Amino acid sequence: MSSLASAHSAGGLSPEAQQQRIAVLEAQLQEEINRRIVAEEKLKSTTLEFEQSLSQRTELLQELVMQLQAEVAHRDDVEAQLRKRTDVMHDFIKQLEQEMEERRTAESSLRFSEERFRNVIEKSPVGICISNEQGVFEYTNPAYCTLFGYDAQELKGKPVVTLFPVDERPIFEDFYKRVFAGRMDIKGERSLLTKDGQRITVLTDSVRLTSDATTDDTSARKDRDRLIIFTLDITRRKQAEDMLKRAKAIIERSPAVIYQFSLSESYPLEFVSENINQFGFTPHEFTVGDTAFIHNVHADDREKVMSSFKHLSRTQADHLRREYRLITASGRTRWVEDNLMAVKNIADEVIGYQGVLFDIDERKYAEEEMSKALIKEKELIELKSRFVTIASHEFRTPLTSILLSVGILKDFFHLLGDDEKQENFTRITSSVNHMTGLLEDLLIFGRAENGSVQAKTATIKFCAWCEDFLAQVRDRFGEKHHLEYSLPSEEFDYAADADMMRQILDHLFSNAQKYSPEGSRVQFSVLVEQGSIIITIQDVGIGIPKEDLARIFEPFHRGSNIGNIGGTGMGLAVVQKLVGILQGTISVDSDIGKGTTVTLILPTNIH
Amino acid sequence: MKKILVIEDDESIRRSVGMMLRISGFEAFYAENGSIGLQMATQSMPDVIICDIAMPVMDGYSFITELRKNPATSKIPVIFLTAKASDEDQAKGKAMGANAYLTKPIWPADLMKTVQEQLGGAA
Structure with a gap:
């Protein structure tokens, strides 16, 4: 191409x-x-x-x-x-x-x-953790986590000492080494910290998990050693224990003794607080020893205490409060108040009693004083009222007499003869004297009551003094009463407050005369015996009723059988005070309708 | 001459009242307790009776009770003359049938005035 x-x-x-x-x-x-x-x-x-x-x-x-x-x-x-x-x-x-x-x-x-095993551990209420030899958490169960407020993931890999209070951490740094070396026991109570810093008290115990003993390599074996620690929260128990301790301390410090007994035969005491020692006893004597508590109750109160308890258990009542006397270990008598409360079981049956007993001796004393004061006050009120009644009557009569005489002298002076004038003046004078005597009695009594009357002694020839005084009594008696007397045959010297003697005898003769029929005789006798002069004045008058005998020395108190016989009720009250001042005693025996005998015992030497 | 009976246990008062009455022209009789007073009242039929209350043997209350029971003496005016002066006592005295209640102490003139009143009332 x-x-x-x-x-x-x-x-x-x-x-x-x-x-x-x-x-x-x-x-x-x-x-x-x-x-x-x-x-x-x-x-x-x-x-x-x-x-x-x-x-x-x-x-x-x-x-x-x-x-x-x-x-x-x-x-x-x-x-x-x-x-x-x-x-x-x-x-x-x-x-x-x-x-x-x-x-x-x-x-x-x-x-x-x-799974079952894990379940047990996971669901265990006891906190369980597993740590390795380095003291680092490998596992913690939910109870453990809940106890300290952490998630399991948070704790995993953390040192166990995280849970220890900061100041204690150094002590526990090599803790695990010592635990693994068997030189330390993890068993016991300790205070640990939760995640939010709260202290909780736990009880711990541990189990060491050792690896297969056939392994010869020591370090390898130790690597596989684990410690399982069981941890129980005893914070509440501890708090309860603390509370209990505090309560116990409070009880011990309190004046109230706490006790408990069961209803079984002979009522054994199960508990008596330490402060029973305030009465000189120990709890032991009652709880362990065979001393029955009732033996320490005053003999006069035992019957009452037992019968009140019988009544309580019979009626199934919850509470009983009683007061009785306790004989302390040293033999003293103390008033105590004892409050019993029934202890019941779930079926609401009484199984025993708890008692709280405390010393009320001072309160009792104060109560007695108060009740005495109250009685005294009552007496005073009564006295006042009697005084008003009697004074009003006793002063009205002489005042009437005075007023009438003054009126007669004033209005009819020119019509009165000399005798009549004189009679009126005399009546005025004697009425004034009567009232003065009444006032005198009140004054003497009041002063004697205050302790401001003292005997003024002077030596007298006792028989001669009596003869002289009795002559005046006979004049006063006139034809209405016959005076009979007997005196010691031998004259003796007597250091006496003659004025007081006269006042005493005047009142006694006046009473004999006032409360015995005309024409009756009044006997007076003196005996000298063992340093005492015993004088008795005896009449055959209306006597004093038994119920009045105890009260005849109270001011303004008069016998219930006196009818309209005038008087203030001050005579014997004054006499008793005066006899007291002379350190003598007076007693009165009387039969109603037959007569009264008053006996005076005077010491021959007044100190 | 008007007759006045004085029943009074305190001799001194009895005599003073008596003297005053005599001087004033009355005929005075005396009794020292209610029992004797009752006899004398029946015997001499006084025109006025002056009577104490607190007296031994028979007190004024019993006396007036007995006096009023007897038709012959039931109309005689009675004047209580007494130391019992409280309102209750006065009320009781009046309730018992006293025509007048006088408390001791008393001025003679006041006593005489009351006597005259009772005589006038009775006349």
């Missing part, structure tokens, strides 16, 4: 150029012919080589076919063997399957057991 193209293009060329071009083409052709000859020769040699190689290969192939034929024969043998082996393998697989089935069963049971 290219030569054609070149010929075509050469249409326009010069003959030289065409000649030149033909020469080039001839050269090119020759070259091509040469190249073809070379290629033909090369083809011939190659074909020869191929033919040679083909024959070689055919020979080889024949050999191979023969070999193959031999191999095919051999393969039949192998196949037979193979079949045999396959059967063996089937058997083996079957066995294997069986084994696998067994293993699955075992695994399932193991899983079940593990």
